[in-house]
Amino acid sequence: MTRPILSLMIAVAFAALASPASAACYADYKAKRDTPLRLHYGVAEIDDTRCDKRAARAELEPRLARDGWTLLNVLSVFDEDGLEERKKSAGPNFLRY
Numbered sequence: 209m210t211r212p213i214l215s216l217m218i219a220v221a222f223a224a225l226a227s228p229a230s231a232a233c234y235a236d237y238k239a240k241r242d243t244p245l246r247l248h249y250g251v252a253e254i255d256d257t258r259c260d261k262r263a264a265r266a267e268l269e270p271r272l273a274r275d276g277w278t279l280l281n282v283l284s285v286f287d288e289d290g291l292e293e294r295k296k297s298a299g300p301n302f303l304r305y
Contacts, residue, residue, distance in 0.1 A: 231256060231287045231288065232256055232287060232288055233254050233255065233256040233259035233264075233285060233286075233287065234251055234252065234253050234254065234285065234286055234287070234288075234290065234291060235251070235252055235254050235261070235264035235268065235282050235283075235284065235285045236249065236250065236251045236282075236284055236286075236298070237249070237250055237251075237252065237264070237268055237279060237280070237281060237282045237283060238250075238280040238281050238283065239272050239277040239278060239279050239280055240277065240278050240280055241276055241277055241278070242278075247280075248277070248301050249297055249298055249301065250298050250301030250302065250304060250305060251291070251294050251295070251298040251301070251302050251303060252264075252267075252268055252271070252303065252304070252305045253303060254267045254268070254285070255267060259285050259287075260285060261282045261284075261285055264282045264285055265279065265282050268282065268305065271305045272305055275305075
């Protein structure tokens, strides 16, 4: 292998290692339980490779259903910057599901 090609390959490898990892993705949502009616607001971490409302809905519905909750709405998706401002509102449902 020629020296310039080897140098290029090494440079590409270092660039790949130095690139930042994917940012975490979170969604805030509303859910309900019937009989008696109970509502909750929560924040959950979702797959960061597809950080959008549709993907959040697909992930959250089965997670919530395991505990008898029905997902009503995914309000938004966001990164770590939005966590702290939602923590108090989510209470015990902060990163629970």
